[in-house]
Every structure is written in structure tokens, then in C-alpha cells.
Amino acid sequence: MNKLNKQDYQSLSDFRYRLRTFQRHSENICKAHGLTSLQYLLLLHLRGFPGREWATISELSEKLQAKHHGTVMLVDRCCDLGLVERRESITDKRCVEIHLLLRGEEIVDSIAWQHRPELELLEHEFSLVRPEKEF
Known part of the structure; x- marks a missing residue:
């Protein structure tokens, strides 16, 4: 087993601190828009899904690192809020696509824009951090 030195622990601590600071800042922005962080992440993953404008529950579960049933419940809440909708796939009737609605697009765009200063x-x-070794 490799041992970590004090600098390794300090680097990990600093990284987790910055990550948590970003998350807390994000939570506050989401709350101001009447959403939870998970609801925002669902909208963000739909908006940023590569190659198309929708995703399946399984794909969203992977992006959210959540269990399937939890993602179903999250999609249900976002449907109730008028942010997303389920659509039967045109090409595969067994597949249900989750699509952003206009209200969802407007909210995710606004929240994402407000994240820019913290993201920058x-x-x-992180561009200043150059790891000396791999873990």
C-alpha cells in the first residue's frame, strides 16, 4: 500500500473544500430559482446530453450516479413542475425519452449562467495545480 504524505492530504482537503464550496454556492442559486440541486442537475444533464436533445431514465441515472427508481421520482417531480416531459420514442416504442420543456430550458440556462464566476x-x-504524482 502506498502511503500519502502531508502534502497529499492537504491537496485532497483543498480539492474537497473547493468542490464543497462550489456545491454550496450552486445549492443557493438553485434554491433561489425554486429548485433542488438534483432537479437542476437533471435539467443540466438533459441540456448538455451529447448528440441529442433528450435522454432516457437509465442514461440520466448514470449521469446523476443515482438509482433508477430515484431518477424516476426526480423526473416525476420535474414533470409536475412543468420542466420536462416524457415522450414515447418514435423509433423504439419501448423507449421513453425525457425532454426539456421551454420552462426547463429557461431555468437551466439562467442557473448555469449564474455558475460561471465560480466555475471560472x-x-x-485547478489549472495552477500540477500533481507531482498519481494516486
Whole structure:
């Protein structure tokens, strides 16, 4: 087993601190828009899904690192809020696609824009960090 030195622990601690600071800042922005962080992440993953404008529950579960049933409940809440909708796939009737609605797009765009200053700070800080070794 490799041992970590004090600098390794300090680097991990600093990273987790910055990550938690970003998350807390994000939680506050989401709350101001009447959403939870998970609801925002669902919208963000839909908005940023590569190659198309929708995703399946399984794909969203993977992006959220959540269990399938938890993602179903999250999608249900976002449907109730008028942020997303389920649509039967045109090409595969067994597949249900989750799509952003206009209200969901507007909210995710606004929240994402408000994350820019903190994201730019993190990008700057992480670009200054050069790991001396791999863990």
C-alpha cells in the first residue's frame, strides 16, 4: 500500500473544500430559482446530453450516479413542475425519452449562467495545480 504524505492530504482537503464550496454556492442559486440541486442537475444533464436533445431514465441515472427508481421520482417531480416531459420514442416504442420543456430550458440556462464566476475561479485554481504524482 502506498502511503500519502502531508502534502497529499492537504491537496485532497483543498480539492474537497473547493468542490464543497462550489456545491454550496450552486445549492443557493438553485434554491433561489425554486429548485433542488438534483432537479437542476437533471435539467443540466438533459441540456448538455451529447448528440441529442433528450435522454432516457437509465442514461440520466448514470449521469446523476443515482438509482433508477430515484431518477424516476426526480423526473416525476420535474414533470409536475412543468420542466420536462416524457415522450414515447418514435423509433423504439419501448423507449421513453425525457425532454426539456421551454420552462426547463429557461431555468437551466439562467442557473448555469449564474455558475460561471465560480466555475471560472475553479478552472483557474485547478489549472495552477500540477500533481507531482498519481494516486
